[in-house]
Structures are given as C-alpha cells and as structure tokens.
Amino acid sequence: MNPGELLEISGYFWKTCALHAAVKLDVFTVIGDAQFTGKEISEQLNGSQKGVERLLNVLIAMDLLEKTGGKYANTPAGKTFLAKDSAKYLGHIMMHHHHLMESWSQLDQAVLSGRPVRTRSSFSNDEWRQSFLMGMFNLAMGLAPKLVPLIDLSSHRHLLDLGGGPGTYAIQFCLNNPQLKATVYDLPTTRPFAEKTIKRFNLADRIQFTDGNYLKDPIKGRYDVIWLSHILHGEGPDDCRMIIQKAAGALEPGGIIIIHDFILNNSMDGPLFPALFSLNMLLGTDSGQSYSEDQIFDMLTAAGVKDIRRIAVESPNDSGIVIGSV
Numbered sequence: 001m002n003p004g005e006l007l008e009i010s011g012y013f014w015k016t017c018a019l020h021a022a023v024k025l026d027v028f029t030v031i032g033d034a035q036f037t038g039k040e041i042s043e044q045l046n047g048s049q050k051g052v053e054r055l056l057n058v059l060i061a062m063d064l065l066e067k068t069g070g071k072y073a074n075t076p077a078g079k080t081f082l083a084k085d086s087a088k089y090l091g092h093i094m095m096h097h098h099h100l101m102e103s104w105s106q107l108d109q110a111v112l113s114g115r116p117v118r119t120r121s122s123f124s125n126d127e128w129r130q131s132f133l134m135g136m137f138n139l140a141m142g143l144a145p146k147l148v149p150l151i152d153l154s155s156h157r158h159l160l161d162l163g164g165g166p167g168t169y170a171i172q173f174c175l176n177n178p179q180l181k182a183t184v185y186d187l188p189t190t191r192p193f194a195e196k197t198i199k200r201f202n203l204a205d206r207i208q209f210t211d212g213n214y215l216k217d218p219i220k221g222r223y224d225v226i227w228l229s230h231i232l233h234g235e236g237p238d239d240c241r242m243i244i245q246k247a248a249g250a251l252e253p254g255g256i257i258i259i260h261d262f263i264l265n266n267s268m269d270g271p272l273f274p275a276l277f278s279l280n281m282l283l284g285t286d287s288g289q290s291y292s293e294d295q296i297f298d299m300l301t302a303a304g305v306k307d308i309r310r311i312a313v314e315s316p317n318d319s320g321i322v323i324g325s326v
C-alpha cells in the first residue's frame with residue numbers, strides 16, 4: 001500500500017460526512033426533478049446560502065448533483081438512490097450508518113476496554129428504529145433478489161423468518177416460490193415496519209408477523225424452513241447456540257435451517273467487511289460478533305443439524321449462507 005492509498009483511507013470520512021449531511025437535510029428530495037439556484041435550495045432548507053452552496057458543490061464533485069447555468073439538478077444516481085420518493089431510496093441505511101459514527105470515533109476506547117461505547121441502540125427512538133429497520137430493507141432489497149434464487153424452496157410450505165425485520169427476505173422467498181407462506185418473527189416494535197412492507201408487496205395473505213423475543217420466548221408453530229439472516233452477529237456464542245437450538249426444535253423432520261450472515265474465514269482475519277463488522281458489534285453490544293464458518297458449523301452441529309454446507313454467494317459485503325437439515 002502506498003502513502004496515497006493510506007491517506008485516502010484516513011480522510012475518507014469527509015466524503016462520508018458530506019453524503020450523510022446531504023441525506024439528512026434531504027437535498028436530493030428537495031431538488032427532485034427540478035433545477036434550482038443555491039439561493040433557492042438554501043431557502044427551502046432554511047439554511048445559510050454560504051454553507052448550503054459549499055455542500056452542493058461537493059455533491060457535484062461526487063457526481064450526485066450537476067450544475068448548468070448556475071442551477072443545481074440531481075444526477076441519475078442522486079435522484080434514483082437518494083431522493084425519498086424513489087423506490088430505490090438508500091437513505092435509511094445511510095442514516096443508520098450516520099447514527100453509528102459517534103461510536104466509531106471512540107473505537108480506540110472500545111478496543112482497550114473490550115466493552116461497547118454506544119450509548120444509544122438502534123432501537124432507542126422512532127427515528128433510529130426507522131433508519132435501522134428500513135436500512136435493513138435497503139440492504140436486503142439489493143441482495144435478496146440474487147440470493148433467493150440460489151435456494152430451492154419449491155417443495156417447502158412454511159418459512160419462518162427469524163428476526164426478519166421488515167420481512168424483506170420472507171417477501172422475496174414468497175415472490176420466488178408461489179406455494180410458500182411465511183411468518184416473520186421479530187420484536188413487537190418491528191411489527192408496523194414489517195406489516196407496511198409486506199402490504200406494499202401485496203403479500204399480506206401469505207406472510208404474517210408474530211411478536212417474539214428469540215432470547216426469551218419460545219418459537220411457536222412448526223415450519224419446514226427457518227431463515228436466520230443477520231441475527232447471529234448481534235449475540236454472543238452461547239445465545240447463538242440457544243437460538244439455533246430453538247430454531248432447530250421448531251422444524252418439522254427433514255426441515256432446513258439457513259443461516260445468512262457476514263462470515264469470517266476460519267483464522268478470523270478476513271474478509272475485510274465481516275472483520276470490520278465484528279468491530280461494529282464490539283462498539284454496540286456486550287458479546288455480538290462476526291462468526292467464522294467453523295463456528296457456525298459447530299453451532300449447527302451442536303443443535304443436531306445434519307448435512308451442513310456452505311452455499312457459494314457473491315455479495316458486496318461478503319455475506320455468506322450456511323444450510324443444514326434436521
């Protein structure tokens with residue numbers, strides 16, 4: 001690595017902050033399909049013309065806005081991914097990232113103490129919960145259409161999406177498998193987000209939401225497939241074993257359990273994103289972490305799961321899938 005690359009990594013947060021500020025101020029929605037002067041945009045944002053124009057000019061340099069004859073307009077990327085009225089809006093996950101920044105700036109303290117520094121959780125208030133849960137929707141909508149066809153559920157009837165959040169994967173599995181119905185199991189505070197999302201896809205007759213806390217409550221009902229996406233990394237190894245045991249116990253004989261998460265290699269030192277994600281869990285939880293393939297295989301084996309295998313997946317954040325049956 002050369003000094004230029006190192007300095008780019010060191011200063012990258014400037015670009016991050018410019019993007020977050022623009023999303024937080026909703027610049028791209030305000031501009032929409034129109035063209036405005038800096039003065040007009042600053043008036044709509046109720047902000048200083050000096051500050052707003054400085055940000056707008058950076059957004060031009062980042063190819064998110066363009067300027068003709070002194071007027072600012074969205075580029076296709078700005079309009080498609082950052083304007084709130086777009087179906088491909090990614091602002092929720094960006095606001096979730098923004099909420100994590102304070103804790104990431106104290107990483108040195110968490111590293112030394114081995115303890116979380118985050119004072120607020122993603123569930124603390126409505127705004128944080130919305131950006132977390134709908135941020136999960138943003139991420140899963142990018143990946144689920146690619147992952148779901150890799151898993152043959154054509155002979156399955158009832159999927160449990162454990163910790164399913166807004167239900168994105170349950171939705172995509174049902175869209176891909178017309179015979180399938182699904183239950184999304186999550187905390188009661190998630191219900192409105194899941195029900196709204198399920199309704200948006202016209203699947204309310206096939207996907208139901210059930211309130212539950214997988215650390216404390218039983219899993220009611222029997223399923224022939226259980227999908228656990230991005231929930232193990234939130235818990236320590238003992239709780240993960242307990243959750244997997246509970247899930248395996250809710251499967252009909254021959255049913256399958258599928259784990260989707262950021263999976264580390266067995267020496268725990270890569271790929272980069274799962275390794276970074278493990279730091280993110282150190283910052284925010286007592287015992288959450290990324291797990292290696294060996295660790296996940298061991299947890300499944302301890303729960304009596306058989307025929308455990310990894311499915312090859314190409315995903316931007318190096319998430320992986322492990323599947324087994326009871």
Ligand SMILES: C[S@@+](CC[C@H](N)C(=O)[O-])C[C@H]1O[C@@H](n2cnc3c(N)ncnc32)[C@H](O)[C@@H]1O
Nearest residue numbers: 136140163164165186187212213214215229230
């Ligand atoms: C990282 S999100 C993953 C959401 C979804 N599975 C996905 O992959 O897009 C973790 C989910 O687990 C839920 N969750 C966290 N702790 C839980 C608990 N103790 N019981 C039930 N759900 C929980 C959260 O509400 C959230 O929806």
